Amino acid sequence: MKAILSDDRTTFTLRRGAWSNSYPVESAAAWLAFYRRQPVDFPKAGRAYEASIAALEGLCRDLGLPV
Numbered sequence: 808m809k810a811i812l813s814d815d816r817t818t819f820t821l822r823r824g825a826w827s828n829s830y831p832v833e834s835a836a837a838w839l840a841f842y843r844r845q846p847v848d849f850p851k852a853g854r855a856y857e858a859s860i861a862a863l864e865g866l867c868r869d870l871g872l873p874v
Contacts, residue, residue, distance in 0.1 A: 808858040816870075821859070839867055
């Protein structure tokens with residue numbers, strides 16, 4: 808998973824393989840919280856969310872948001 812910040816820093820895109828979706832930067836912390844809950848809510852998924860969490864943590868750091 809990659810979290811790509813737009814040139815104007817107003818949106819970011821989460822991308823994994825052929826799938827991608829863009830979101831406003833203001834929602835980055837909420838998405839990080841969402842993905843951090845997934846392993847707790849869906850333990851059978853195993854480590855499936857680790858790449859998403861790592862990508863969003865990196866994005867939040869780049870934006871100066873708490874991780």
